[in-house]
Amino acid sequence: MSNKEDFISTVSHEMRTPLTSIRGFAQTMLASWDKIDDNSKKKFIEIIEQQSNRLIHLVENILSVTKIPNENLVMKKTDVNKSIQTTVQLIKQKYPNHNIELNLKKSNPSIYVDSEKLQQILINLIENACKYSDEGSNIFVTTKEDNKDVYICIQDEGVGIDEQYAEKIFEKFSRIDNPLTRKTQGSGLGLFITKSLTEKMNGEISFKNLEKGTIFELKFPQYNIEDHIKCSVVQ
């Protein structure tokens, strides 16, 4: 997506689909209220709710994208394990039929990030792992470290990502056409936001395909004495 006009035109296009559907179902109900049975009315209202949620998600993601260049990050010492545990609790409620397993290192060192943004990154990656794999499958969230960095890995047993799309998935509004992507809703902005925020916080993101599924890896520098000094100056 090269310029502002392209961005605005894609956003308008993405918004039109749910809006048209909301208006269509509302108009049908208004025009034929007495002829529609209660069951159908309920179905129509469910679709209106679903499409409104889709629109809200899209607007929230667009706001995140536009804020990124001037984002004021609140960098502080952050406990990786705690952030993962909080995120996974939230996601388990939304995807109760996936088996999310944590394998977190006990001696897990801290990293220097904006913890809300780290949460946003983790939500998108773990939610993607659920969205693009079948119910009942396993998702493994693992942490490891070397002497400078902390790694967070999110592994799924899902559809995988064809090598030809390796760069594309991190671009704005890119969704890969496959049955699971068609079945799930999404704005195609999650990985763009994830990569931009990760890099802004001095991290890196990469992924690899496995025999079945995908593994995304985040890498952040460990919290160190210089960060401690920066923290003290800010306070």
Ligand SMILES: Nc1ncnc2c1ncn2[C@@H]1O[C@H](COP(=O)(O)OP(=O)(O)OP(=O)(O)O)[C@@H](O)[C@H]1O
């Ligand atoms: N773990 C995964 N396994 C397989 N495909 C994936 C995975 N994660 C992402 N993808 C593919 O990459 C595309 C882009 O992902 P991204 O998170 O940016 O957008 P999204 O999930 O479609 O929408 P949202 O903006 O709601 O996150 C997805 O539509 C999907 O096709």
Ligand SMILES: [Mg+2]
């Ligand atoms: Mg996503």
